[in-house]
Amino acid sequence: xxxxxxxxxxxxxxxxxxxxxxxxxxxxxxxxxxxxxxxxxxxxxxxxxxxxxxxxxxxxxxxxxxxxxxxxxxxxxxxxxxxxxxxxxxxxxxxxxxxxxxxxxxxxxxxxxxxxxxxxxxxxxxxxxxxxxxxxxxxxxxxxxxxxxxxxxxxxxxxxxxxxxxxxxxxxxxxxxxxxxxxxxxxxxxxxxxxxxxxxxxxxxxxxxxxxxxxxxxxxxxxxxxxxxxxxxxxxxxxxxxxxxxxxxxxxxxxxxxxxxxxxxxxxxxxxxxxxxxxxxxxxxxxxxxxxxxxxxxxxxxxxxxxxxxxxxxxxxxxxxxxxxxxxxxxxxxxxxxxxxxxxxxxxxxxxxxxxxxxxxxxxxxxxxxxxxxxxxxxxxxxxxxxxxxxxxxxxxxxxxxxxxxxxxxxxxxxxxxxxxxxxxxxxxxxxxxxxxxxxxxxxxxxxxxxxxxxxxxxxxxxxxxxxxxxxxxxxxxxxxxxxxxxxxxxxxxxxxxxxxxxxxxxxxxxxxxxxxxxxxxxxxxxxxxxxxxxxxxxxxxxxxxxxxxxxxxxxxxxxxxxxxxxxxxxxxxxxxxxxxxxxxxxxxxxxxxxxxxxxxxxxxxxxxxxxxxxxxxxxxxxxxxxxxxxxxxxxxxxxxxxxxxxxxxxxxxxxxxxxxxxx
Amino acid sequence: xxxxxxxxxxxxxxxxxxxxxxxxxxxxxxxxxxxxxxxxxxxxxxxxxxxxxxxxxxxxxxxxxxxxxxxxxxxxxxxxxxxxxxxxxxxxxxxxxxxxxxxxxxxxxxxxxxxxxxxxxxxxxxxxxxxxxxxxxxxxxxxxxxxxxxxxxxxxxxxxxxxxxxxxxxxxxxxxxxxxxxxxxxxxxxxxxxxxxxxxxxxxxxxxxxxxxxxxxxxxxxxxxxxxxxxxxxxxxxxxxxxxxxxxxxxxxxxxxxxxxxxxxxxxxxxxxxxxxxxxxxxxxxxxxxxxxxxxxxx
Numbered sequence: 021x022x023x024x025x026x027x028x029x030x031x032x033x034x035x036x037x038x039x040x041x042x043x044x045x046x047x048x049x050x051x052x053x054x055x056x057x058x059x060x061x062x063x064x065x066x067x068x069x070x071x072x073x074x075x076x077x078x079x080x081x082x083x084x085x086x087x088x089x090x091x092x093x094x095x096x097x098x099x100x101x102x103x104x105x106x107x108x109x110x111x112x113x114x115x116x117x118x119x120x121x122x123x124x125x126x127x128x129x130x131x132x133x134x135x136x137x138x139x140x141x142x143x144x145x146x147x148x149x150x151x152x153x154x155x156x157x158x159x160x161x162x163x164x165x166x167x168x169x170x171x172x173x174x175x176x177x178x179x180x181x182x183x184x185x186x187x188x189x190x191x192x193x194x195x196x197x198x199x200x201x202x203x204x205x206x207x208x209x210x211x212x213x214x215x216x217x218x219x220x221x222x223x224x225x226x227x228x229x230x231x232x233x234x235x236x237x238x239x240x241x242x243x244x245x246x247x248x249x250x251x252x253x254x255x256x257x258x259x260x261x262x263x264x265x266x267x268x269x270x271x272x273x274x275x276x277x278x279x280x281x282x283x284x285x286x287x288x289x290x291x292x293x294x295x296x297x298x299x300x301x302x303x304x305x306x307x308x309x310x311x312x313x314x315x316x317x318x319x320x321x322x323x324x325x326x327x328x329x330x331x332x333x334x335x336x337x338x339x340x341x342x343x344x345x346x347x348x349x350x351x352x353x354x355x356x357x358x359x360x361x362x363x364x365x366x367x368x369x370x371x372x373x374x375x376x377x378x379x380x381x382x383x384x385x386x387x388x389x390x391x392x393x394x395x396x397x398x399x400x401x402x403x404x405x406x407x408x409x410x411x412x413x414x415x416x417x418x419x420x421x422x423x424x425x426x427x428x429x430x431x432x433x434x435x436x437x438x439x440x441x442x443x444x445x446x447x448x449x450x451x452x453x454x455x456x457x458x459x460x461x462x463x464x465x466x467x468x469x470x471x472x473x474x475x476x477x478x479x480x481x482x483x484x485x486x487x488x489x490x491x492x493x494x495x496x497x498x499x500x501x502x503x504x505x506x507x508x509x510x511x512x513x514x515x516x517x518x519x520x521x522x523x524x525x526x527x528x529x530x531x532x533x534x535x536x537x538x539x540x541x542x543x544x545x546x547x548x549x550x551x552x553x554x555x556x557x558x559x560x561x562x563x564x565x566x567x568x569x570x571x572x573x574x575x576x577x578x579x580x581x582x583x584x585x586x587x588x589x590x591x592x593x594x595x596x597x598x599x600x601x602x603x604x605x606x607x608x609x610x611x612x613x614x615x616x617x618x619x620x621x622x623x624x625x626x627x628x629x630x631x632x633x634x635x636x637x638x639x640x641x642x643x644x645x646x647x648x649x650x651x652x653x654x655x656x657x658x659x660x661x662x663x664x665x666x667x668x669x670x671x672x673x674x675x676x677x678x679x680x681x682x683x684x
Numbered sequence: 685x686x687x688x689x690x691x692x693x694x695x696x697x698x699x700x701x702x703x704x705x706x707x708x709x710x711x712x713x714x715x716x717x718x719x720x721x722x723x724x725x726x727x728x729x730x731x732x733x734x735x736x737x738x739x740x741x742x743x744x745x746x747x748x749x750x751x752x753x754x755x756x757x758x759x760x761x762x763x764x765x766x767x768x769x770x771x772x773x774x775x776x777x778x779x780x781x782x783x784x785x786x787x788x789x790x791x792x793x794x795x796x797x798x799x800x801x802x803x804x805x806x807x808x809x810x811x812x813x814x815x816x817x818x819x820x821x822x823x824x825x826x827x828x829x830x831x832x833x834x835x836x837x838x839x840x841x842x843x844x845x846x847x848x849x850x851x852x853x854x855x856x857x858x859x860x861x862x863x864x865x866x867x868x869x870x871x872x873x874x875x876x877x878x879x880x881x882x883x884x885x886x887x888x889x890x891x892x893x894x895x896x897x898x899x900x901x902x903x904x905x906x907x908x909x910x911x912x913x914x915x916x917x918x919x920x921x922x923x924x925x926x927x928x929x930x931x932x933x934x935x936x937x938x939x940x941x942x943x944x945x946x947x948x949x950x951x952x953x954x955x956x957x958x959x960x961x962x963x964x965x966x967x968x969x970x971x972x973x974x975x976x977x978x979x980x981x982x983x
Contacts, residue, residue: 134763161763162761162763163759163760163761163762163763164761182761182762184762186883186884186886186887187751187884187886187887187889187890188749188750188751188757188758188884188885188886188887189751189757189758189760189762189886190750190758190762190763190788191758191761191762191763192762
């Protein structure tokens with residue numbers, strides 16, 4: 021899933037959508053129910069109103085004229101109740117209602133006195149009708165008409181209304197009319213039913229539309245969220261999981277491994293000289309490079325392996341289930357693939373990388389622990405010649421311990437825990453000591469004598485090298501006063517870091533120290549590594565020029581091991597070139613080394629420099645150097661670094677070695 | 685405290701008005717309550733002067749034709765009689781300390797019924813005329829003239845009484861206006877005037893509304909009422925502002941019933957003096973037609 025940039029699948033059912041669907045269904049149904057209820061009620065009300073209107077018309081057009089007939093006006097309601105209708109009025113009522121009842125327009129019509137007495141009934145019955153106690157009867161006798169639907173075999177509407185007999189507005193009784201309602205009810209029901217389907221259908225469509233909208237919205241929200249999640253966990257440039265995602269994945273895998281007893285490897289990868297690509301070809305090329313690199317990495321990996329970009333040119337891999345051999349094999353393959361030439365902006369280049377491997381459970385169970393160790397291994401690789409380094413214990417743990425070392429070293433400077441040992445350099449021609457190289461040692465109160473390799477990188481890294489070098493210079497010049505007083509005329513060599521040369525005012529410092537010790541400048545030699553010279557910055561160049569002008573000798577240390585191009589040497593006031601021990605130790609056997617050393621000697625002499633061979637450990641080598649024309653030699657054969665009083669002033673080859681070697 | 689009692693008294697009056705004087709319970713209001721507003725008080729002396737049979741019966745029955753708003757007419761329920769006259773009757777009853785009932789009857793036969801003893805009197809906007817005085821005495825409580833009522837828009841162009849000649853006119857049977865029309869008919873000569881005499885004033889209005897007559901003669905107050913009331917003003921208007929043959933209304937009492945007549949007059953005078961009479965007139969917007977003093981047979 022992490023290998024390709026695939027949009028995470030959106031779940032088809034979403035709780036958000038379901039919530040919305042249910043929540044919106046409630047008001048839609050409620051609205052529908054409410055509208056329908058209202059409509060039904062209105063329909064019934066309409067039916068009743070129609071009944072009332074009909075009864076009113078009947079009363080005014082049938083009943084009132086009939087009662088007002090003749091000379092006897094209807095006066096006094098109670099009077100009518102008691103007296104009843106005249107024969108004439110009764111006949112007119114019969115006439116008026118007969119046809120309507122026959123045709124079914126009116127089912128029944130009764131006139132009632134306020135006492136409830138039936139004054140007229142279409143069927144002649146005087147005992148039928150609504151009881152006086154009925155609220156409708158009471159209302160009608162108080163002037164308020166009432167209509168009620170009666171559910172029987174067929175539906176009937178019963179109207180009770182005051183009998184306003186004449187124009188005076190006097191009510192003389194109650195009219196009780198029964199009107200057919202079935203037809204009206206059927207029509208109203210049909211209307212309600214129509215409305216029901218229309219509203220119901222409309223609401224259903226509305227609901228579906230709403231749901232559709234909600235679904236679309238939630239889907240796009242989900243996609244957006246998924247994208248956000250993806251972006252939060254992936255590197256935008258390469259599409260690889262990022263630091264956060266890597267952490268999550270790795271923690272999960274490690275937990276599983278701890279539980280199930282699995283094993284694997286964590287690898288940190290750092291591209292070499294990526295910054296140069298970025299600086300020279302631009303960020304676009306840098307980005308392109310990173311993309312290409314990630315593609316090549318991915319191609320080399322198995323399906324269970326995890327690759328992530330932690331940032332910059334830093335990558336990380338988790339290789340579950342792979343042991344040391346497997347992991348190294350895989351990475352070698354990956355490196356091979358990686359170093360294949362690629363063309364960026366028309367520039368062919370090959371990129372290299374340093375791989376640091378930490379194995380689990382061997383080197384740790386936890387993410388941080390493993391990462392630290394892989395990091396340590398990677399740095400070791402960067403410093404050394406190996407690209408793929410498996411963590412191998414404490415020695416590789418400098419980066420981790422550097423902070424501690426730096427802090428302690430600071431104290432060491434203050435407490436004067438450092439001491440200087442001197443290793444002699446002898447003239448090859450006569451074996452006399454010409455110079456001594458000051459080498460710093462740390463007399464640690466707990467750890468004893470700490471070798472320089474354990475603390476110098478830390479000092480170099482932190483800038484602590486500047487005060488340290490100053491201390492060494494001061495002490496060496498002081499010691500030199502000591503041996504000069506003892507009659508020894510030795511030049512003192514002090515190692516100087518590139519960082520020292522970058523500090524403005526370093527030449528001034530040196531001049532000051534020389535003056536302070538009343539020492540002539542040519543008694544001091546500053547050894548600068550080839551790499552420092554290649555640093556190529558103006559400051560360094562200027563510092564060297566100034567120091568040289570001062571009269572201080574400049575020595576190129578470890579020549580041949582670094583990256584110096586010969587052009588660097590041109591125009592550089594170099595007094596001495598020290599051939600790296602890597603070439604020197606093999607001259608007895610290796611013709612190529614011999615050729616190189618010979619060339620360097622010739623080159624140095626051509627440039628007007630002295631040549632010193634480092635790492636001379638056997639007489640055989642020494643003899644060869646004599647023969648090759650080397651000027652000076654340094655090494656265990658001649659003398660190990662010791663406090664200056666123990667330096668042997670003269671060196672002579674052991675006779676046996678000499679004769680044997682010579683014979684051969 | 686005073687405020688509360690005052691409030692109760694006002695409520696009492698309102699109750700009297702609301703029931704239109706028909707309710708015995710409302711009429712026999714406690715005297716103390718009414719004292720507070722210096723309104724209607726029972727006069728024991730007058731009560732003592734009431735005829736014995738009336739006192740024994742416990743109520744006075746006055747006949748009325750309730751088709752004459754705002755003087756007397758039916759409320760919406762079709763049974764309660766309301767208007768200025770029911771209110772006046774109730775107030776008189778309170779002064780006399782006796783219940784006064786308003787009974788619906790035909791106007792044309794009302795005087796005869798009183799003579800026959802069916803009712804104690806007529807209180808139905810009856811004009812005090814010499815002819816009626818032959819049968820009854822009048823306690824005068826109101827003064828107004830006759831108006832000509834026509835359809836809205838006055839389609840027959842009636843401006844004066846003479847204009848009715850050659851047309852049909854309606855009026856309530858047995859009224860003073862019927863007499864006026866009969867007299868007018870004689871003056872009309874060849875332009876024949878047709879008179880529709882109907883059982884109630886409402887029936888006359890129906891005739892006018894339905895166009896069967898050109899005009900209706902009636903007293904100014906009810907004519908003004910129908911032309912201004914929002915339910916009827918769209919159909920009727922006054923032919924002119926002139927009031928013809930103004931005269932008194934009176935409560936008709938049998939000529940042999942002097943005790944009752946005088947009691948009614950004195951009670952009315954009490955109401956005039958106390959201001960209750962004017963208050964009742966004002967409530968029905970009839971202040972212009974009030975009398976200054978209660979008189980008998982003033983014509």
